[in-house]
Amino acid sequence: MQTVKRSKRYEILDKRPVNQDGFVVEWPEQGFIAMSSPADPKPSIKVENGRIVELDGKPREAFDMLDQFLADYTIDTTVAEQVMAMDSVEIARKLVDVNVPRQQVLDITKGMTPAKVVEVLNHMNVVELMMAMQKMRARKTPSNQCHVTNVRDNPVLMAADAVHAGLLGFDEQETTVGVVRYAPFNALALLVGSQTARGGILTQDALEEATELRLAMLGLTSYAETISIYGTESVFMDGDDTPWSKSFLASAYASRGAKMRFTSGSGSEVQMAGAEGKSMLYLEVRCVMMAKGAGVQGLQNGSISCIGVPAAVPSGLRAVAAENLATMMFDLEVASGNDQTFSHSPFRNTAKMLCQMLPGTDFIFSGYSAMPNGDDMFAGSTFDSSDLDDYLIIQRDLMVDGGLRPVDEETVIKGRYQAAKALQAVFEELDFPPITDEEVEAATYGNGSEDMPQRNVVEDLKAAERILRDEITGLDIAIILAKRGFRETAERIFNLLKQRVAGDYLHTSAIINKDNQVISAVNDVNDYRGPGSGYRLSKERWEEIKNIRQALKPTDFS
């Protein structure tokens, strides 16, 4: 029936935020399909003399470089044939069953092929995926990571936002740049700001890989995750890379005692026109298994910057939860996404985020926007600084540890001021373009870059380049801060550098607490076995989560 008049109800629906999102129908030929494409291979394996000669229906002669890498470095040939003979539904049930210990599942996944992993995950609904995540996460204690960036790469604001994020409880902080040449400044501002909040916060500067490594080697950053890997050979080659070159890069970080994880995520092969008709999840499982084979400790996934692609197709967000779980099934740290915007709808954002927040992951967000989204140079995050109270109250409502804690305005103002003053001192000692008191004031009380006075960009860029040219290190910064009376921050930076030598935080899923102790999947292994086991809120942590600043007390009524 063709009508001219419009239904008022549909007019209202059309105006809802969700209808500004982009949706597409499944288009399997180009990989616009979330979890099962007709072109996905069927699980199979053949081992001869300890060598895999057939993988997921393909003989060894037909292997591409990913098949070869997975066959030679990831899959355990001693158990593969036995595992592959197991029923996929049975494996899916073991993932969910609280009576099956995590280790038993890890023993099974050692022998699985990518197609088998996908077949298992396809049997699970979203609640089952979350139940499995609760058990399979490597580190028992969940945590969170944030973005700290701004449109103008203003270093004073960045330091102030970093301290604020540290006070909120983010154990890892990630920055990037608007203009590439600012990169060393951003690393410096993040280091000074984060360590003003507390010792042990890990920081990174997401950049082109060689520059990122250089900054880590200087001790201005302490971890990296922007080491992209892909699920098809053609996309790998488009990026001028191979699984072997990425493994080499991974070992470069390890050799300098810096934590590192790979980055992948469903949809990237579609985005780069190289999906070869396979489902997003199948290609992502290949990435997960590549990370395992390369020997890196973890993976940032959950679609990441391509989230708009799986979010546009049916079951796409379930596929994102499934790829997070796949990472945990291979005993890897997972920074589970939720960083990049995929929806105009606050409902959709929250629904997606709960899939990671409720079961807990190593880092629920691999980039909560610690500042307004307009300043988020990763093109925005699903949640930003204006959503902080909603997030803190959801933690409280559901008695869930989302990694954050409420913090009062006065503490934040004090912290922001201290970080800006510390950076001011560093700039003065290094003879960089001065940070004025007016800028310190603006960064202390401001919300975003629009509240900051303009800096001389050309002079700042010259100074930023000097950091790399003169090889100014984290130790130099610690010495300057000690000299200028910022002893506590100086000591914290020094302690972080000591961790680089000790290397303990190279263990899977490592974070460092305020007492400079490493908490990882080695000394804090997830032992979830149903109610009463696994991670439970401690009394202290629950007190922290409960006491939001907005809650009325009986004494308020006297």
Place this chain on the structure above:
Amino acid sequence: MNLREIGTATKGINPREVVVAVGPAFGKDVTKSIMKVDHALILREILSGIEEQGATARVIRSLRTADLAFMAHEAAKLSGSGIGVGVQSRGTTVIHQRDLDPLSNLELFPQSPLITLETYRAIGRNAAMYALGDTPNPVPVVNDQMARPKYQAIAAVLYIKECESRIANAKSVELEVAFSYE
């Protein structure tokens, strides 16, 4: 706009030139950006920006790769000044320099739906200034966190189309650009 291929792109010797590399499908199999702006208008603004600073422009078409960083880095290596610009069919743009790492760059404009014609002109202008040895203020980068949910799937479709025009192992070709005015 008429883009005529006039042979394999060569290395220039003019120290005042900027080489602009366009994507495999640009102005050919795809003629409009993600915002449905004519490729002719985009290219005209970039070239005008370069020329108004007193530099010269040369245009090449990348055939082997549609990857923005690699297109632009090749342009920079072929440029007499060492400065290149890369433009994909969907409109994503970068200013590159030959002695930088491919994935590093001078200025990147990653969110194609947010690049206006004025910005394209400013990009051309800045590229010319780098070529002439100046250090310009970077062209302001616009950020809209909602561009992704709105455009990412379309951007993927456009990139798939760009990649369908790739020719394996083919060298980049020099283009003669003629704008038609109506």
